[in-house]
Amino acid sequence: MLKLGFAGFNKKQRNAYFAKHKLNFAPAGIPFSTPSPASTYNGIAQCAKLGLFAMEVEFVHGVRMKEDMAKKCGALAKEKGISLSIHAPYYINLCSDEDAKLANSRRHILESAQAGHFLNASPIVFHPGFYQGRASEECMKKTIFQMEKIFSEMQKNKWNNVNLSPELTGKKSAFGNLEEIVSLSHHFGLKKCIPTIDFAHFHARTSPLKTASDYAKIFDYCEKKLGSAFAKNLHCHVSGINFSEKGERNHLPLSSNSPPYKPLLKLLKERGYAGTVVCESPLLEKDALLLQKEFEKA
Numbered sequence: 001m002l003k004l005g006f007a008g009f010n011k012k013q014r015n016a017y018f019a020k021h022k023l024n025f026a027p028a029g030i031p032f033s034t035p036s037p038a039s040t041y042n043g044i045a046q047c048a049k050l051g052l053f054a055m056e057v058e059f060v061h062g063v064r065m066k067e068d069m070a071k072k073c074g075a076l077a078k079e080k081g082i083s084l085s086i087h088a089p090y091y092i093n094l095c096s097d098e099d100a101k102l103a104n105s106r107r108h109i110l111e112s113a114q115a116g117h118f119l120n121a122s123p124i125v126f127h128p129g130f131y132q133g134r135a136s137e138e139c140m141k142k143t144i145f146q147m148e149k150i151f152s153e154m155q156k157n158k159w160n161n162v163n164l165s166p167e168l169t170g171k172k173s174a175f176g177n178l179e180e181i182v183s184l185s186h187h188f189g190l191k192k193c194i195p196t197i198d199f200a201h202f203h204a205r206t207s208p209l210k211t212a213s214d215y216a217k218i219f220d221y222c223e224k225k226l227g228s229a230f231a232k233n234l235h236c237h238v239s240g241i242n243f244s245e246k247g248e249r250n251h252l253p254l255s256s257n258s259p260p261y262k263p264l265l266k267l268l269k270e271r272g273y274a275g276t277v278v279c280e281s282p283l284l285e286k287d288a289l290l291l292q293k294e295f296e297k298a
């Protein structure tokens with residue numbers, strides 16, 4: 001039986017919560033406890049019931065949501081005070097050498113951005129690509145070139161409320177380490193492009209996170225490169241992780257304690273960061289609620 005953070009709340013209470021705590025906690029997808037059918041619409045209603053104030057909509061296997069449904073879900077989220085973000089499909093490689101792959105990658109992001117526009121969901125989180133033997137600088141140039149095309153298409157369609165967010169990737173073979181995603185964000189500006197910091201991925205591909213000061217180094221770096229506005233636009237992924245010398249294998253529940261979440265929550269509170277913490281643990285809402293409760297206590 002789940003212990004609820006808040007047994008039922010309305011939008012006013014939700015706004016009061018955000019004013020006090022500044023952070024939303026989200027499951028990465030439709031909560032398991034959602035009554036059948038487990039749709040995005042029902043998932044949003046379930047988040048409201050559970051007392052979670054955000055949800056990341058997982059379009060990881062492709063965007064199949066039609067305009068009507070997206071608008072319906074967006075209206076429910078607005079009514080319930082649930083803030084939405086989107087995880088774009090996995091099949092993206094913006095630094096590929098193959099034109100067909102680039103066109104498909106742009107399509108996946110644009111379809112996500114369109115859904116984001118109708119859902120009023122932002123940012124659109126995506127894994128930027130793979131090195132495939134190329135240097136970081138070359139991947140950076142290629143990715144920027146593709147993102148420029150995507151942004152200009154978004155502008156044409158007036159999807160201006162949607163932010164594109166490259167995620168810190170978990171495998172060493174994947175373009176998108178901390179420096180690279182922050183660089184992309186710096187290039188386009190935080191209004192259009194915020195980084196998604198996945199702490200488990202950093203732990204797996206870069207260096208183990210153990211103490212609050214390990215987390216602080218990441219935040220200090222982001223603030224130095226992106227300015228103080230970074231602290232008002234935090235989007236991050238939290239979970240445990242199983243990894244090898246090549247990086248990420250799979251995500252684990254928070255209880256695995258690797259990396260530890262308590263020092264992170266304490267630091268987030270001390271610094272008063274605002275934004276959304278998405279829980280990517282396989283236990284979804286159970287661990288999202290655990291994070292939220294721990295954060296309140298921190």
Ligand SMILES: [Zn+2]
Pocket residue numbers: 087125126127167
């Ligand atoms: Zn991801």
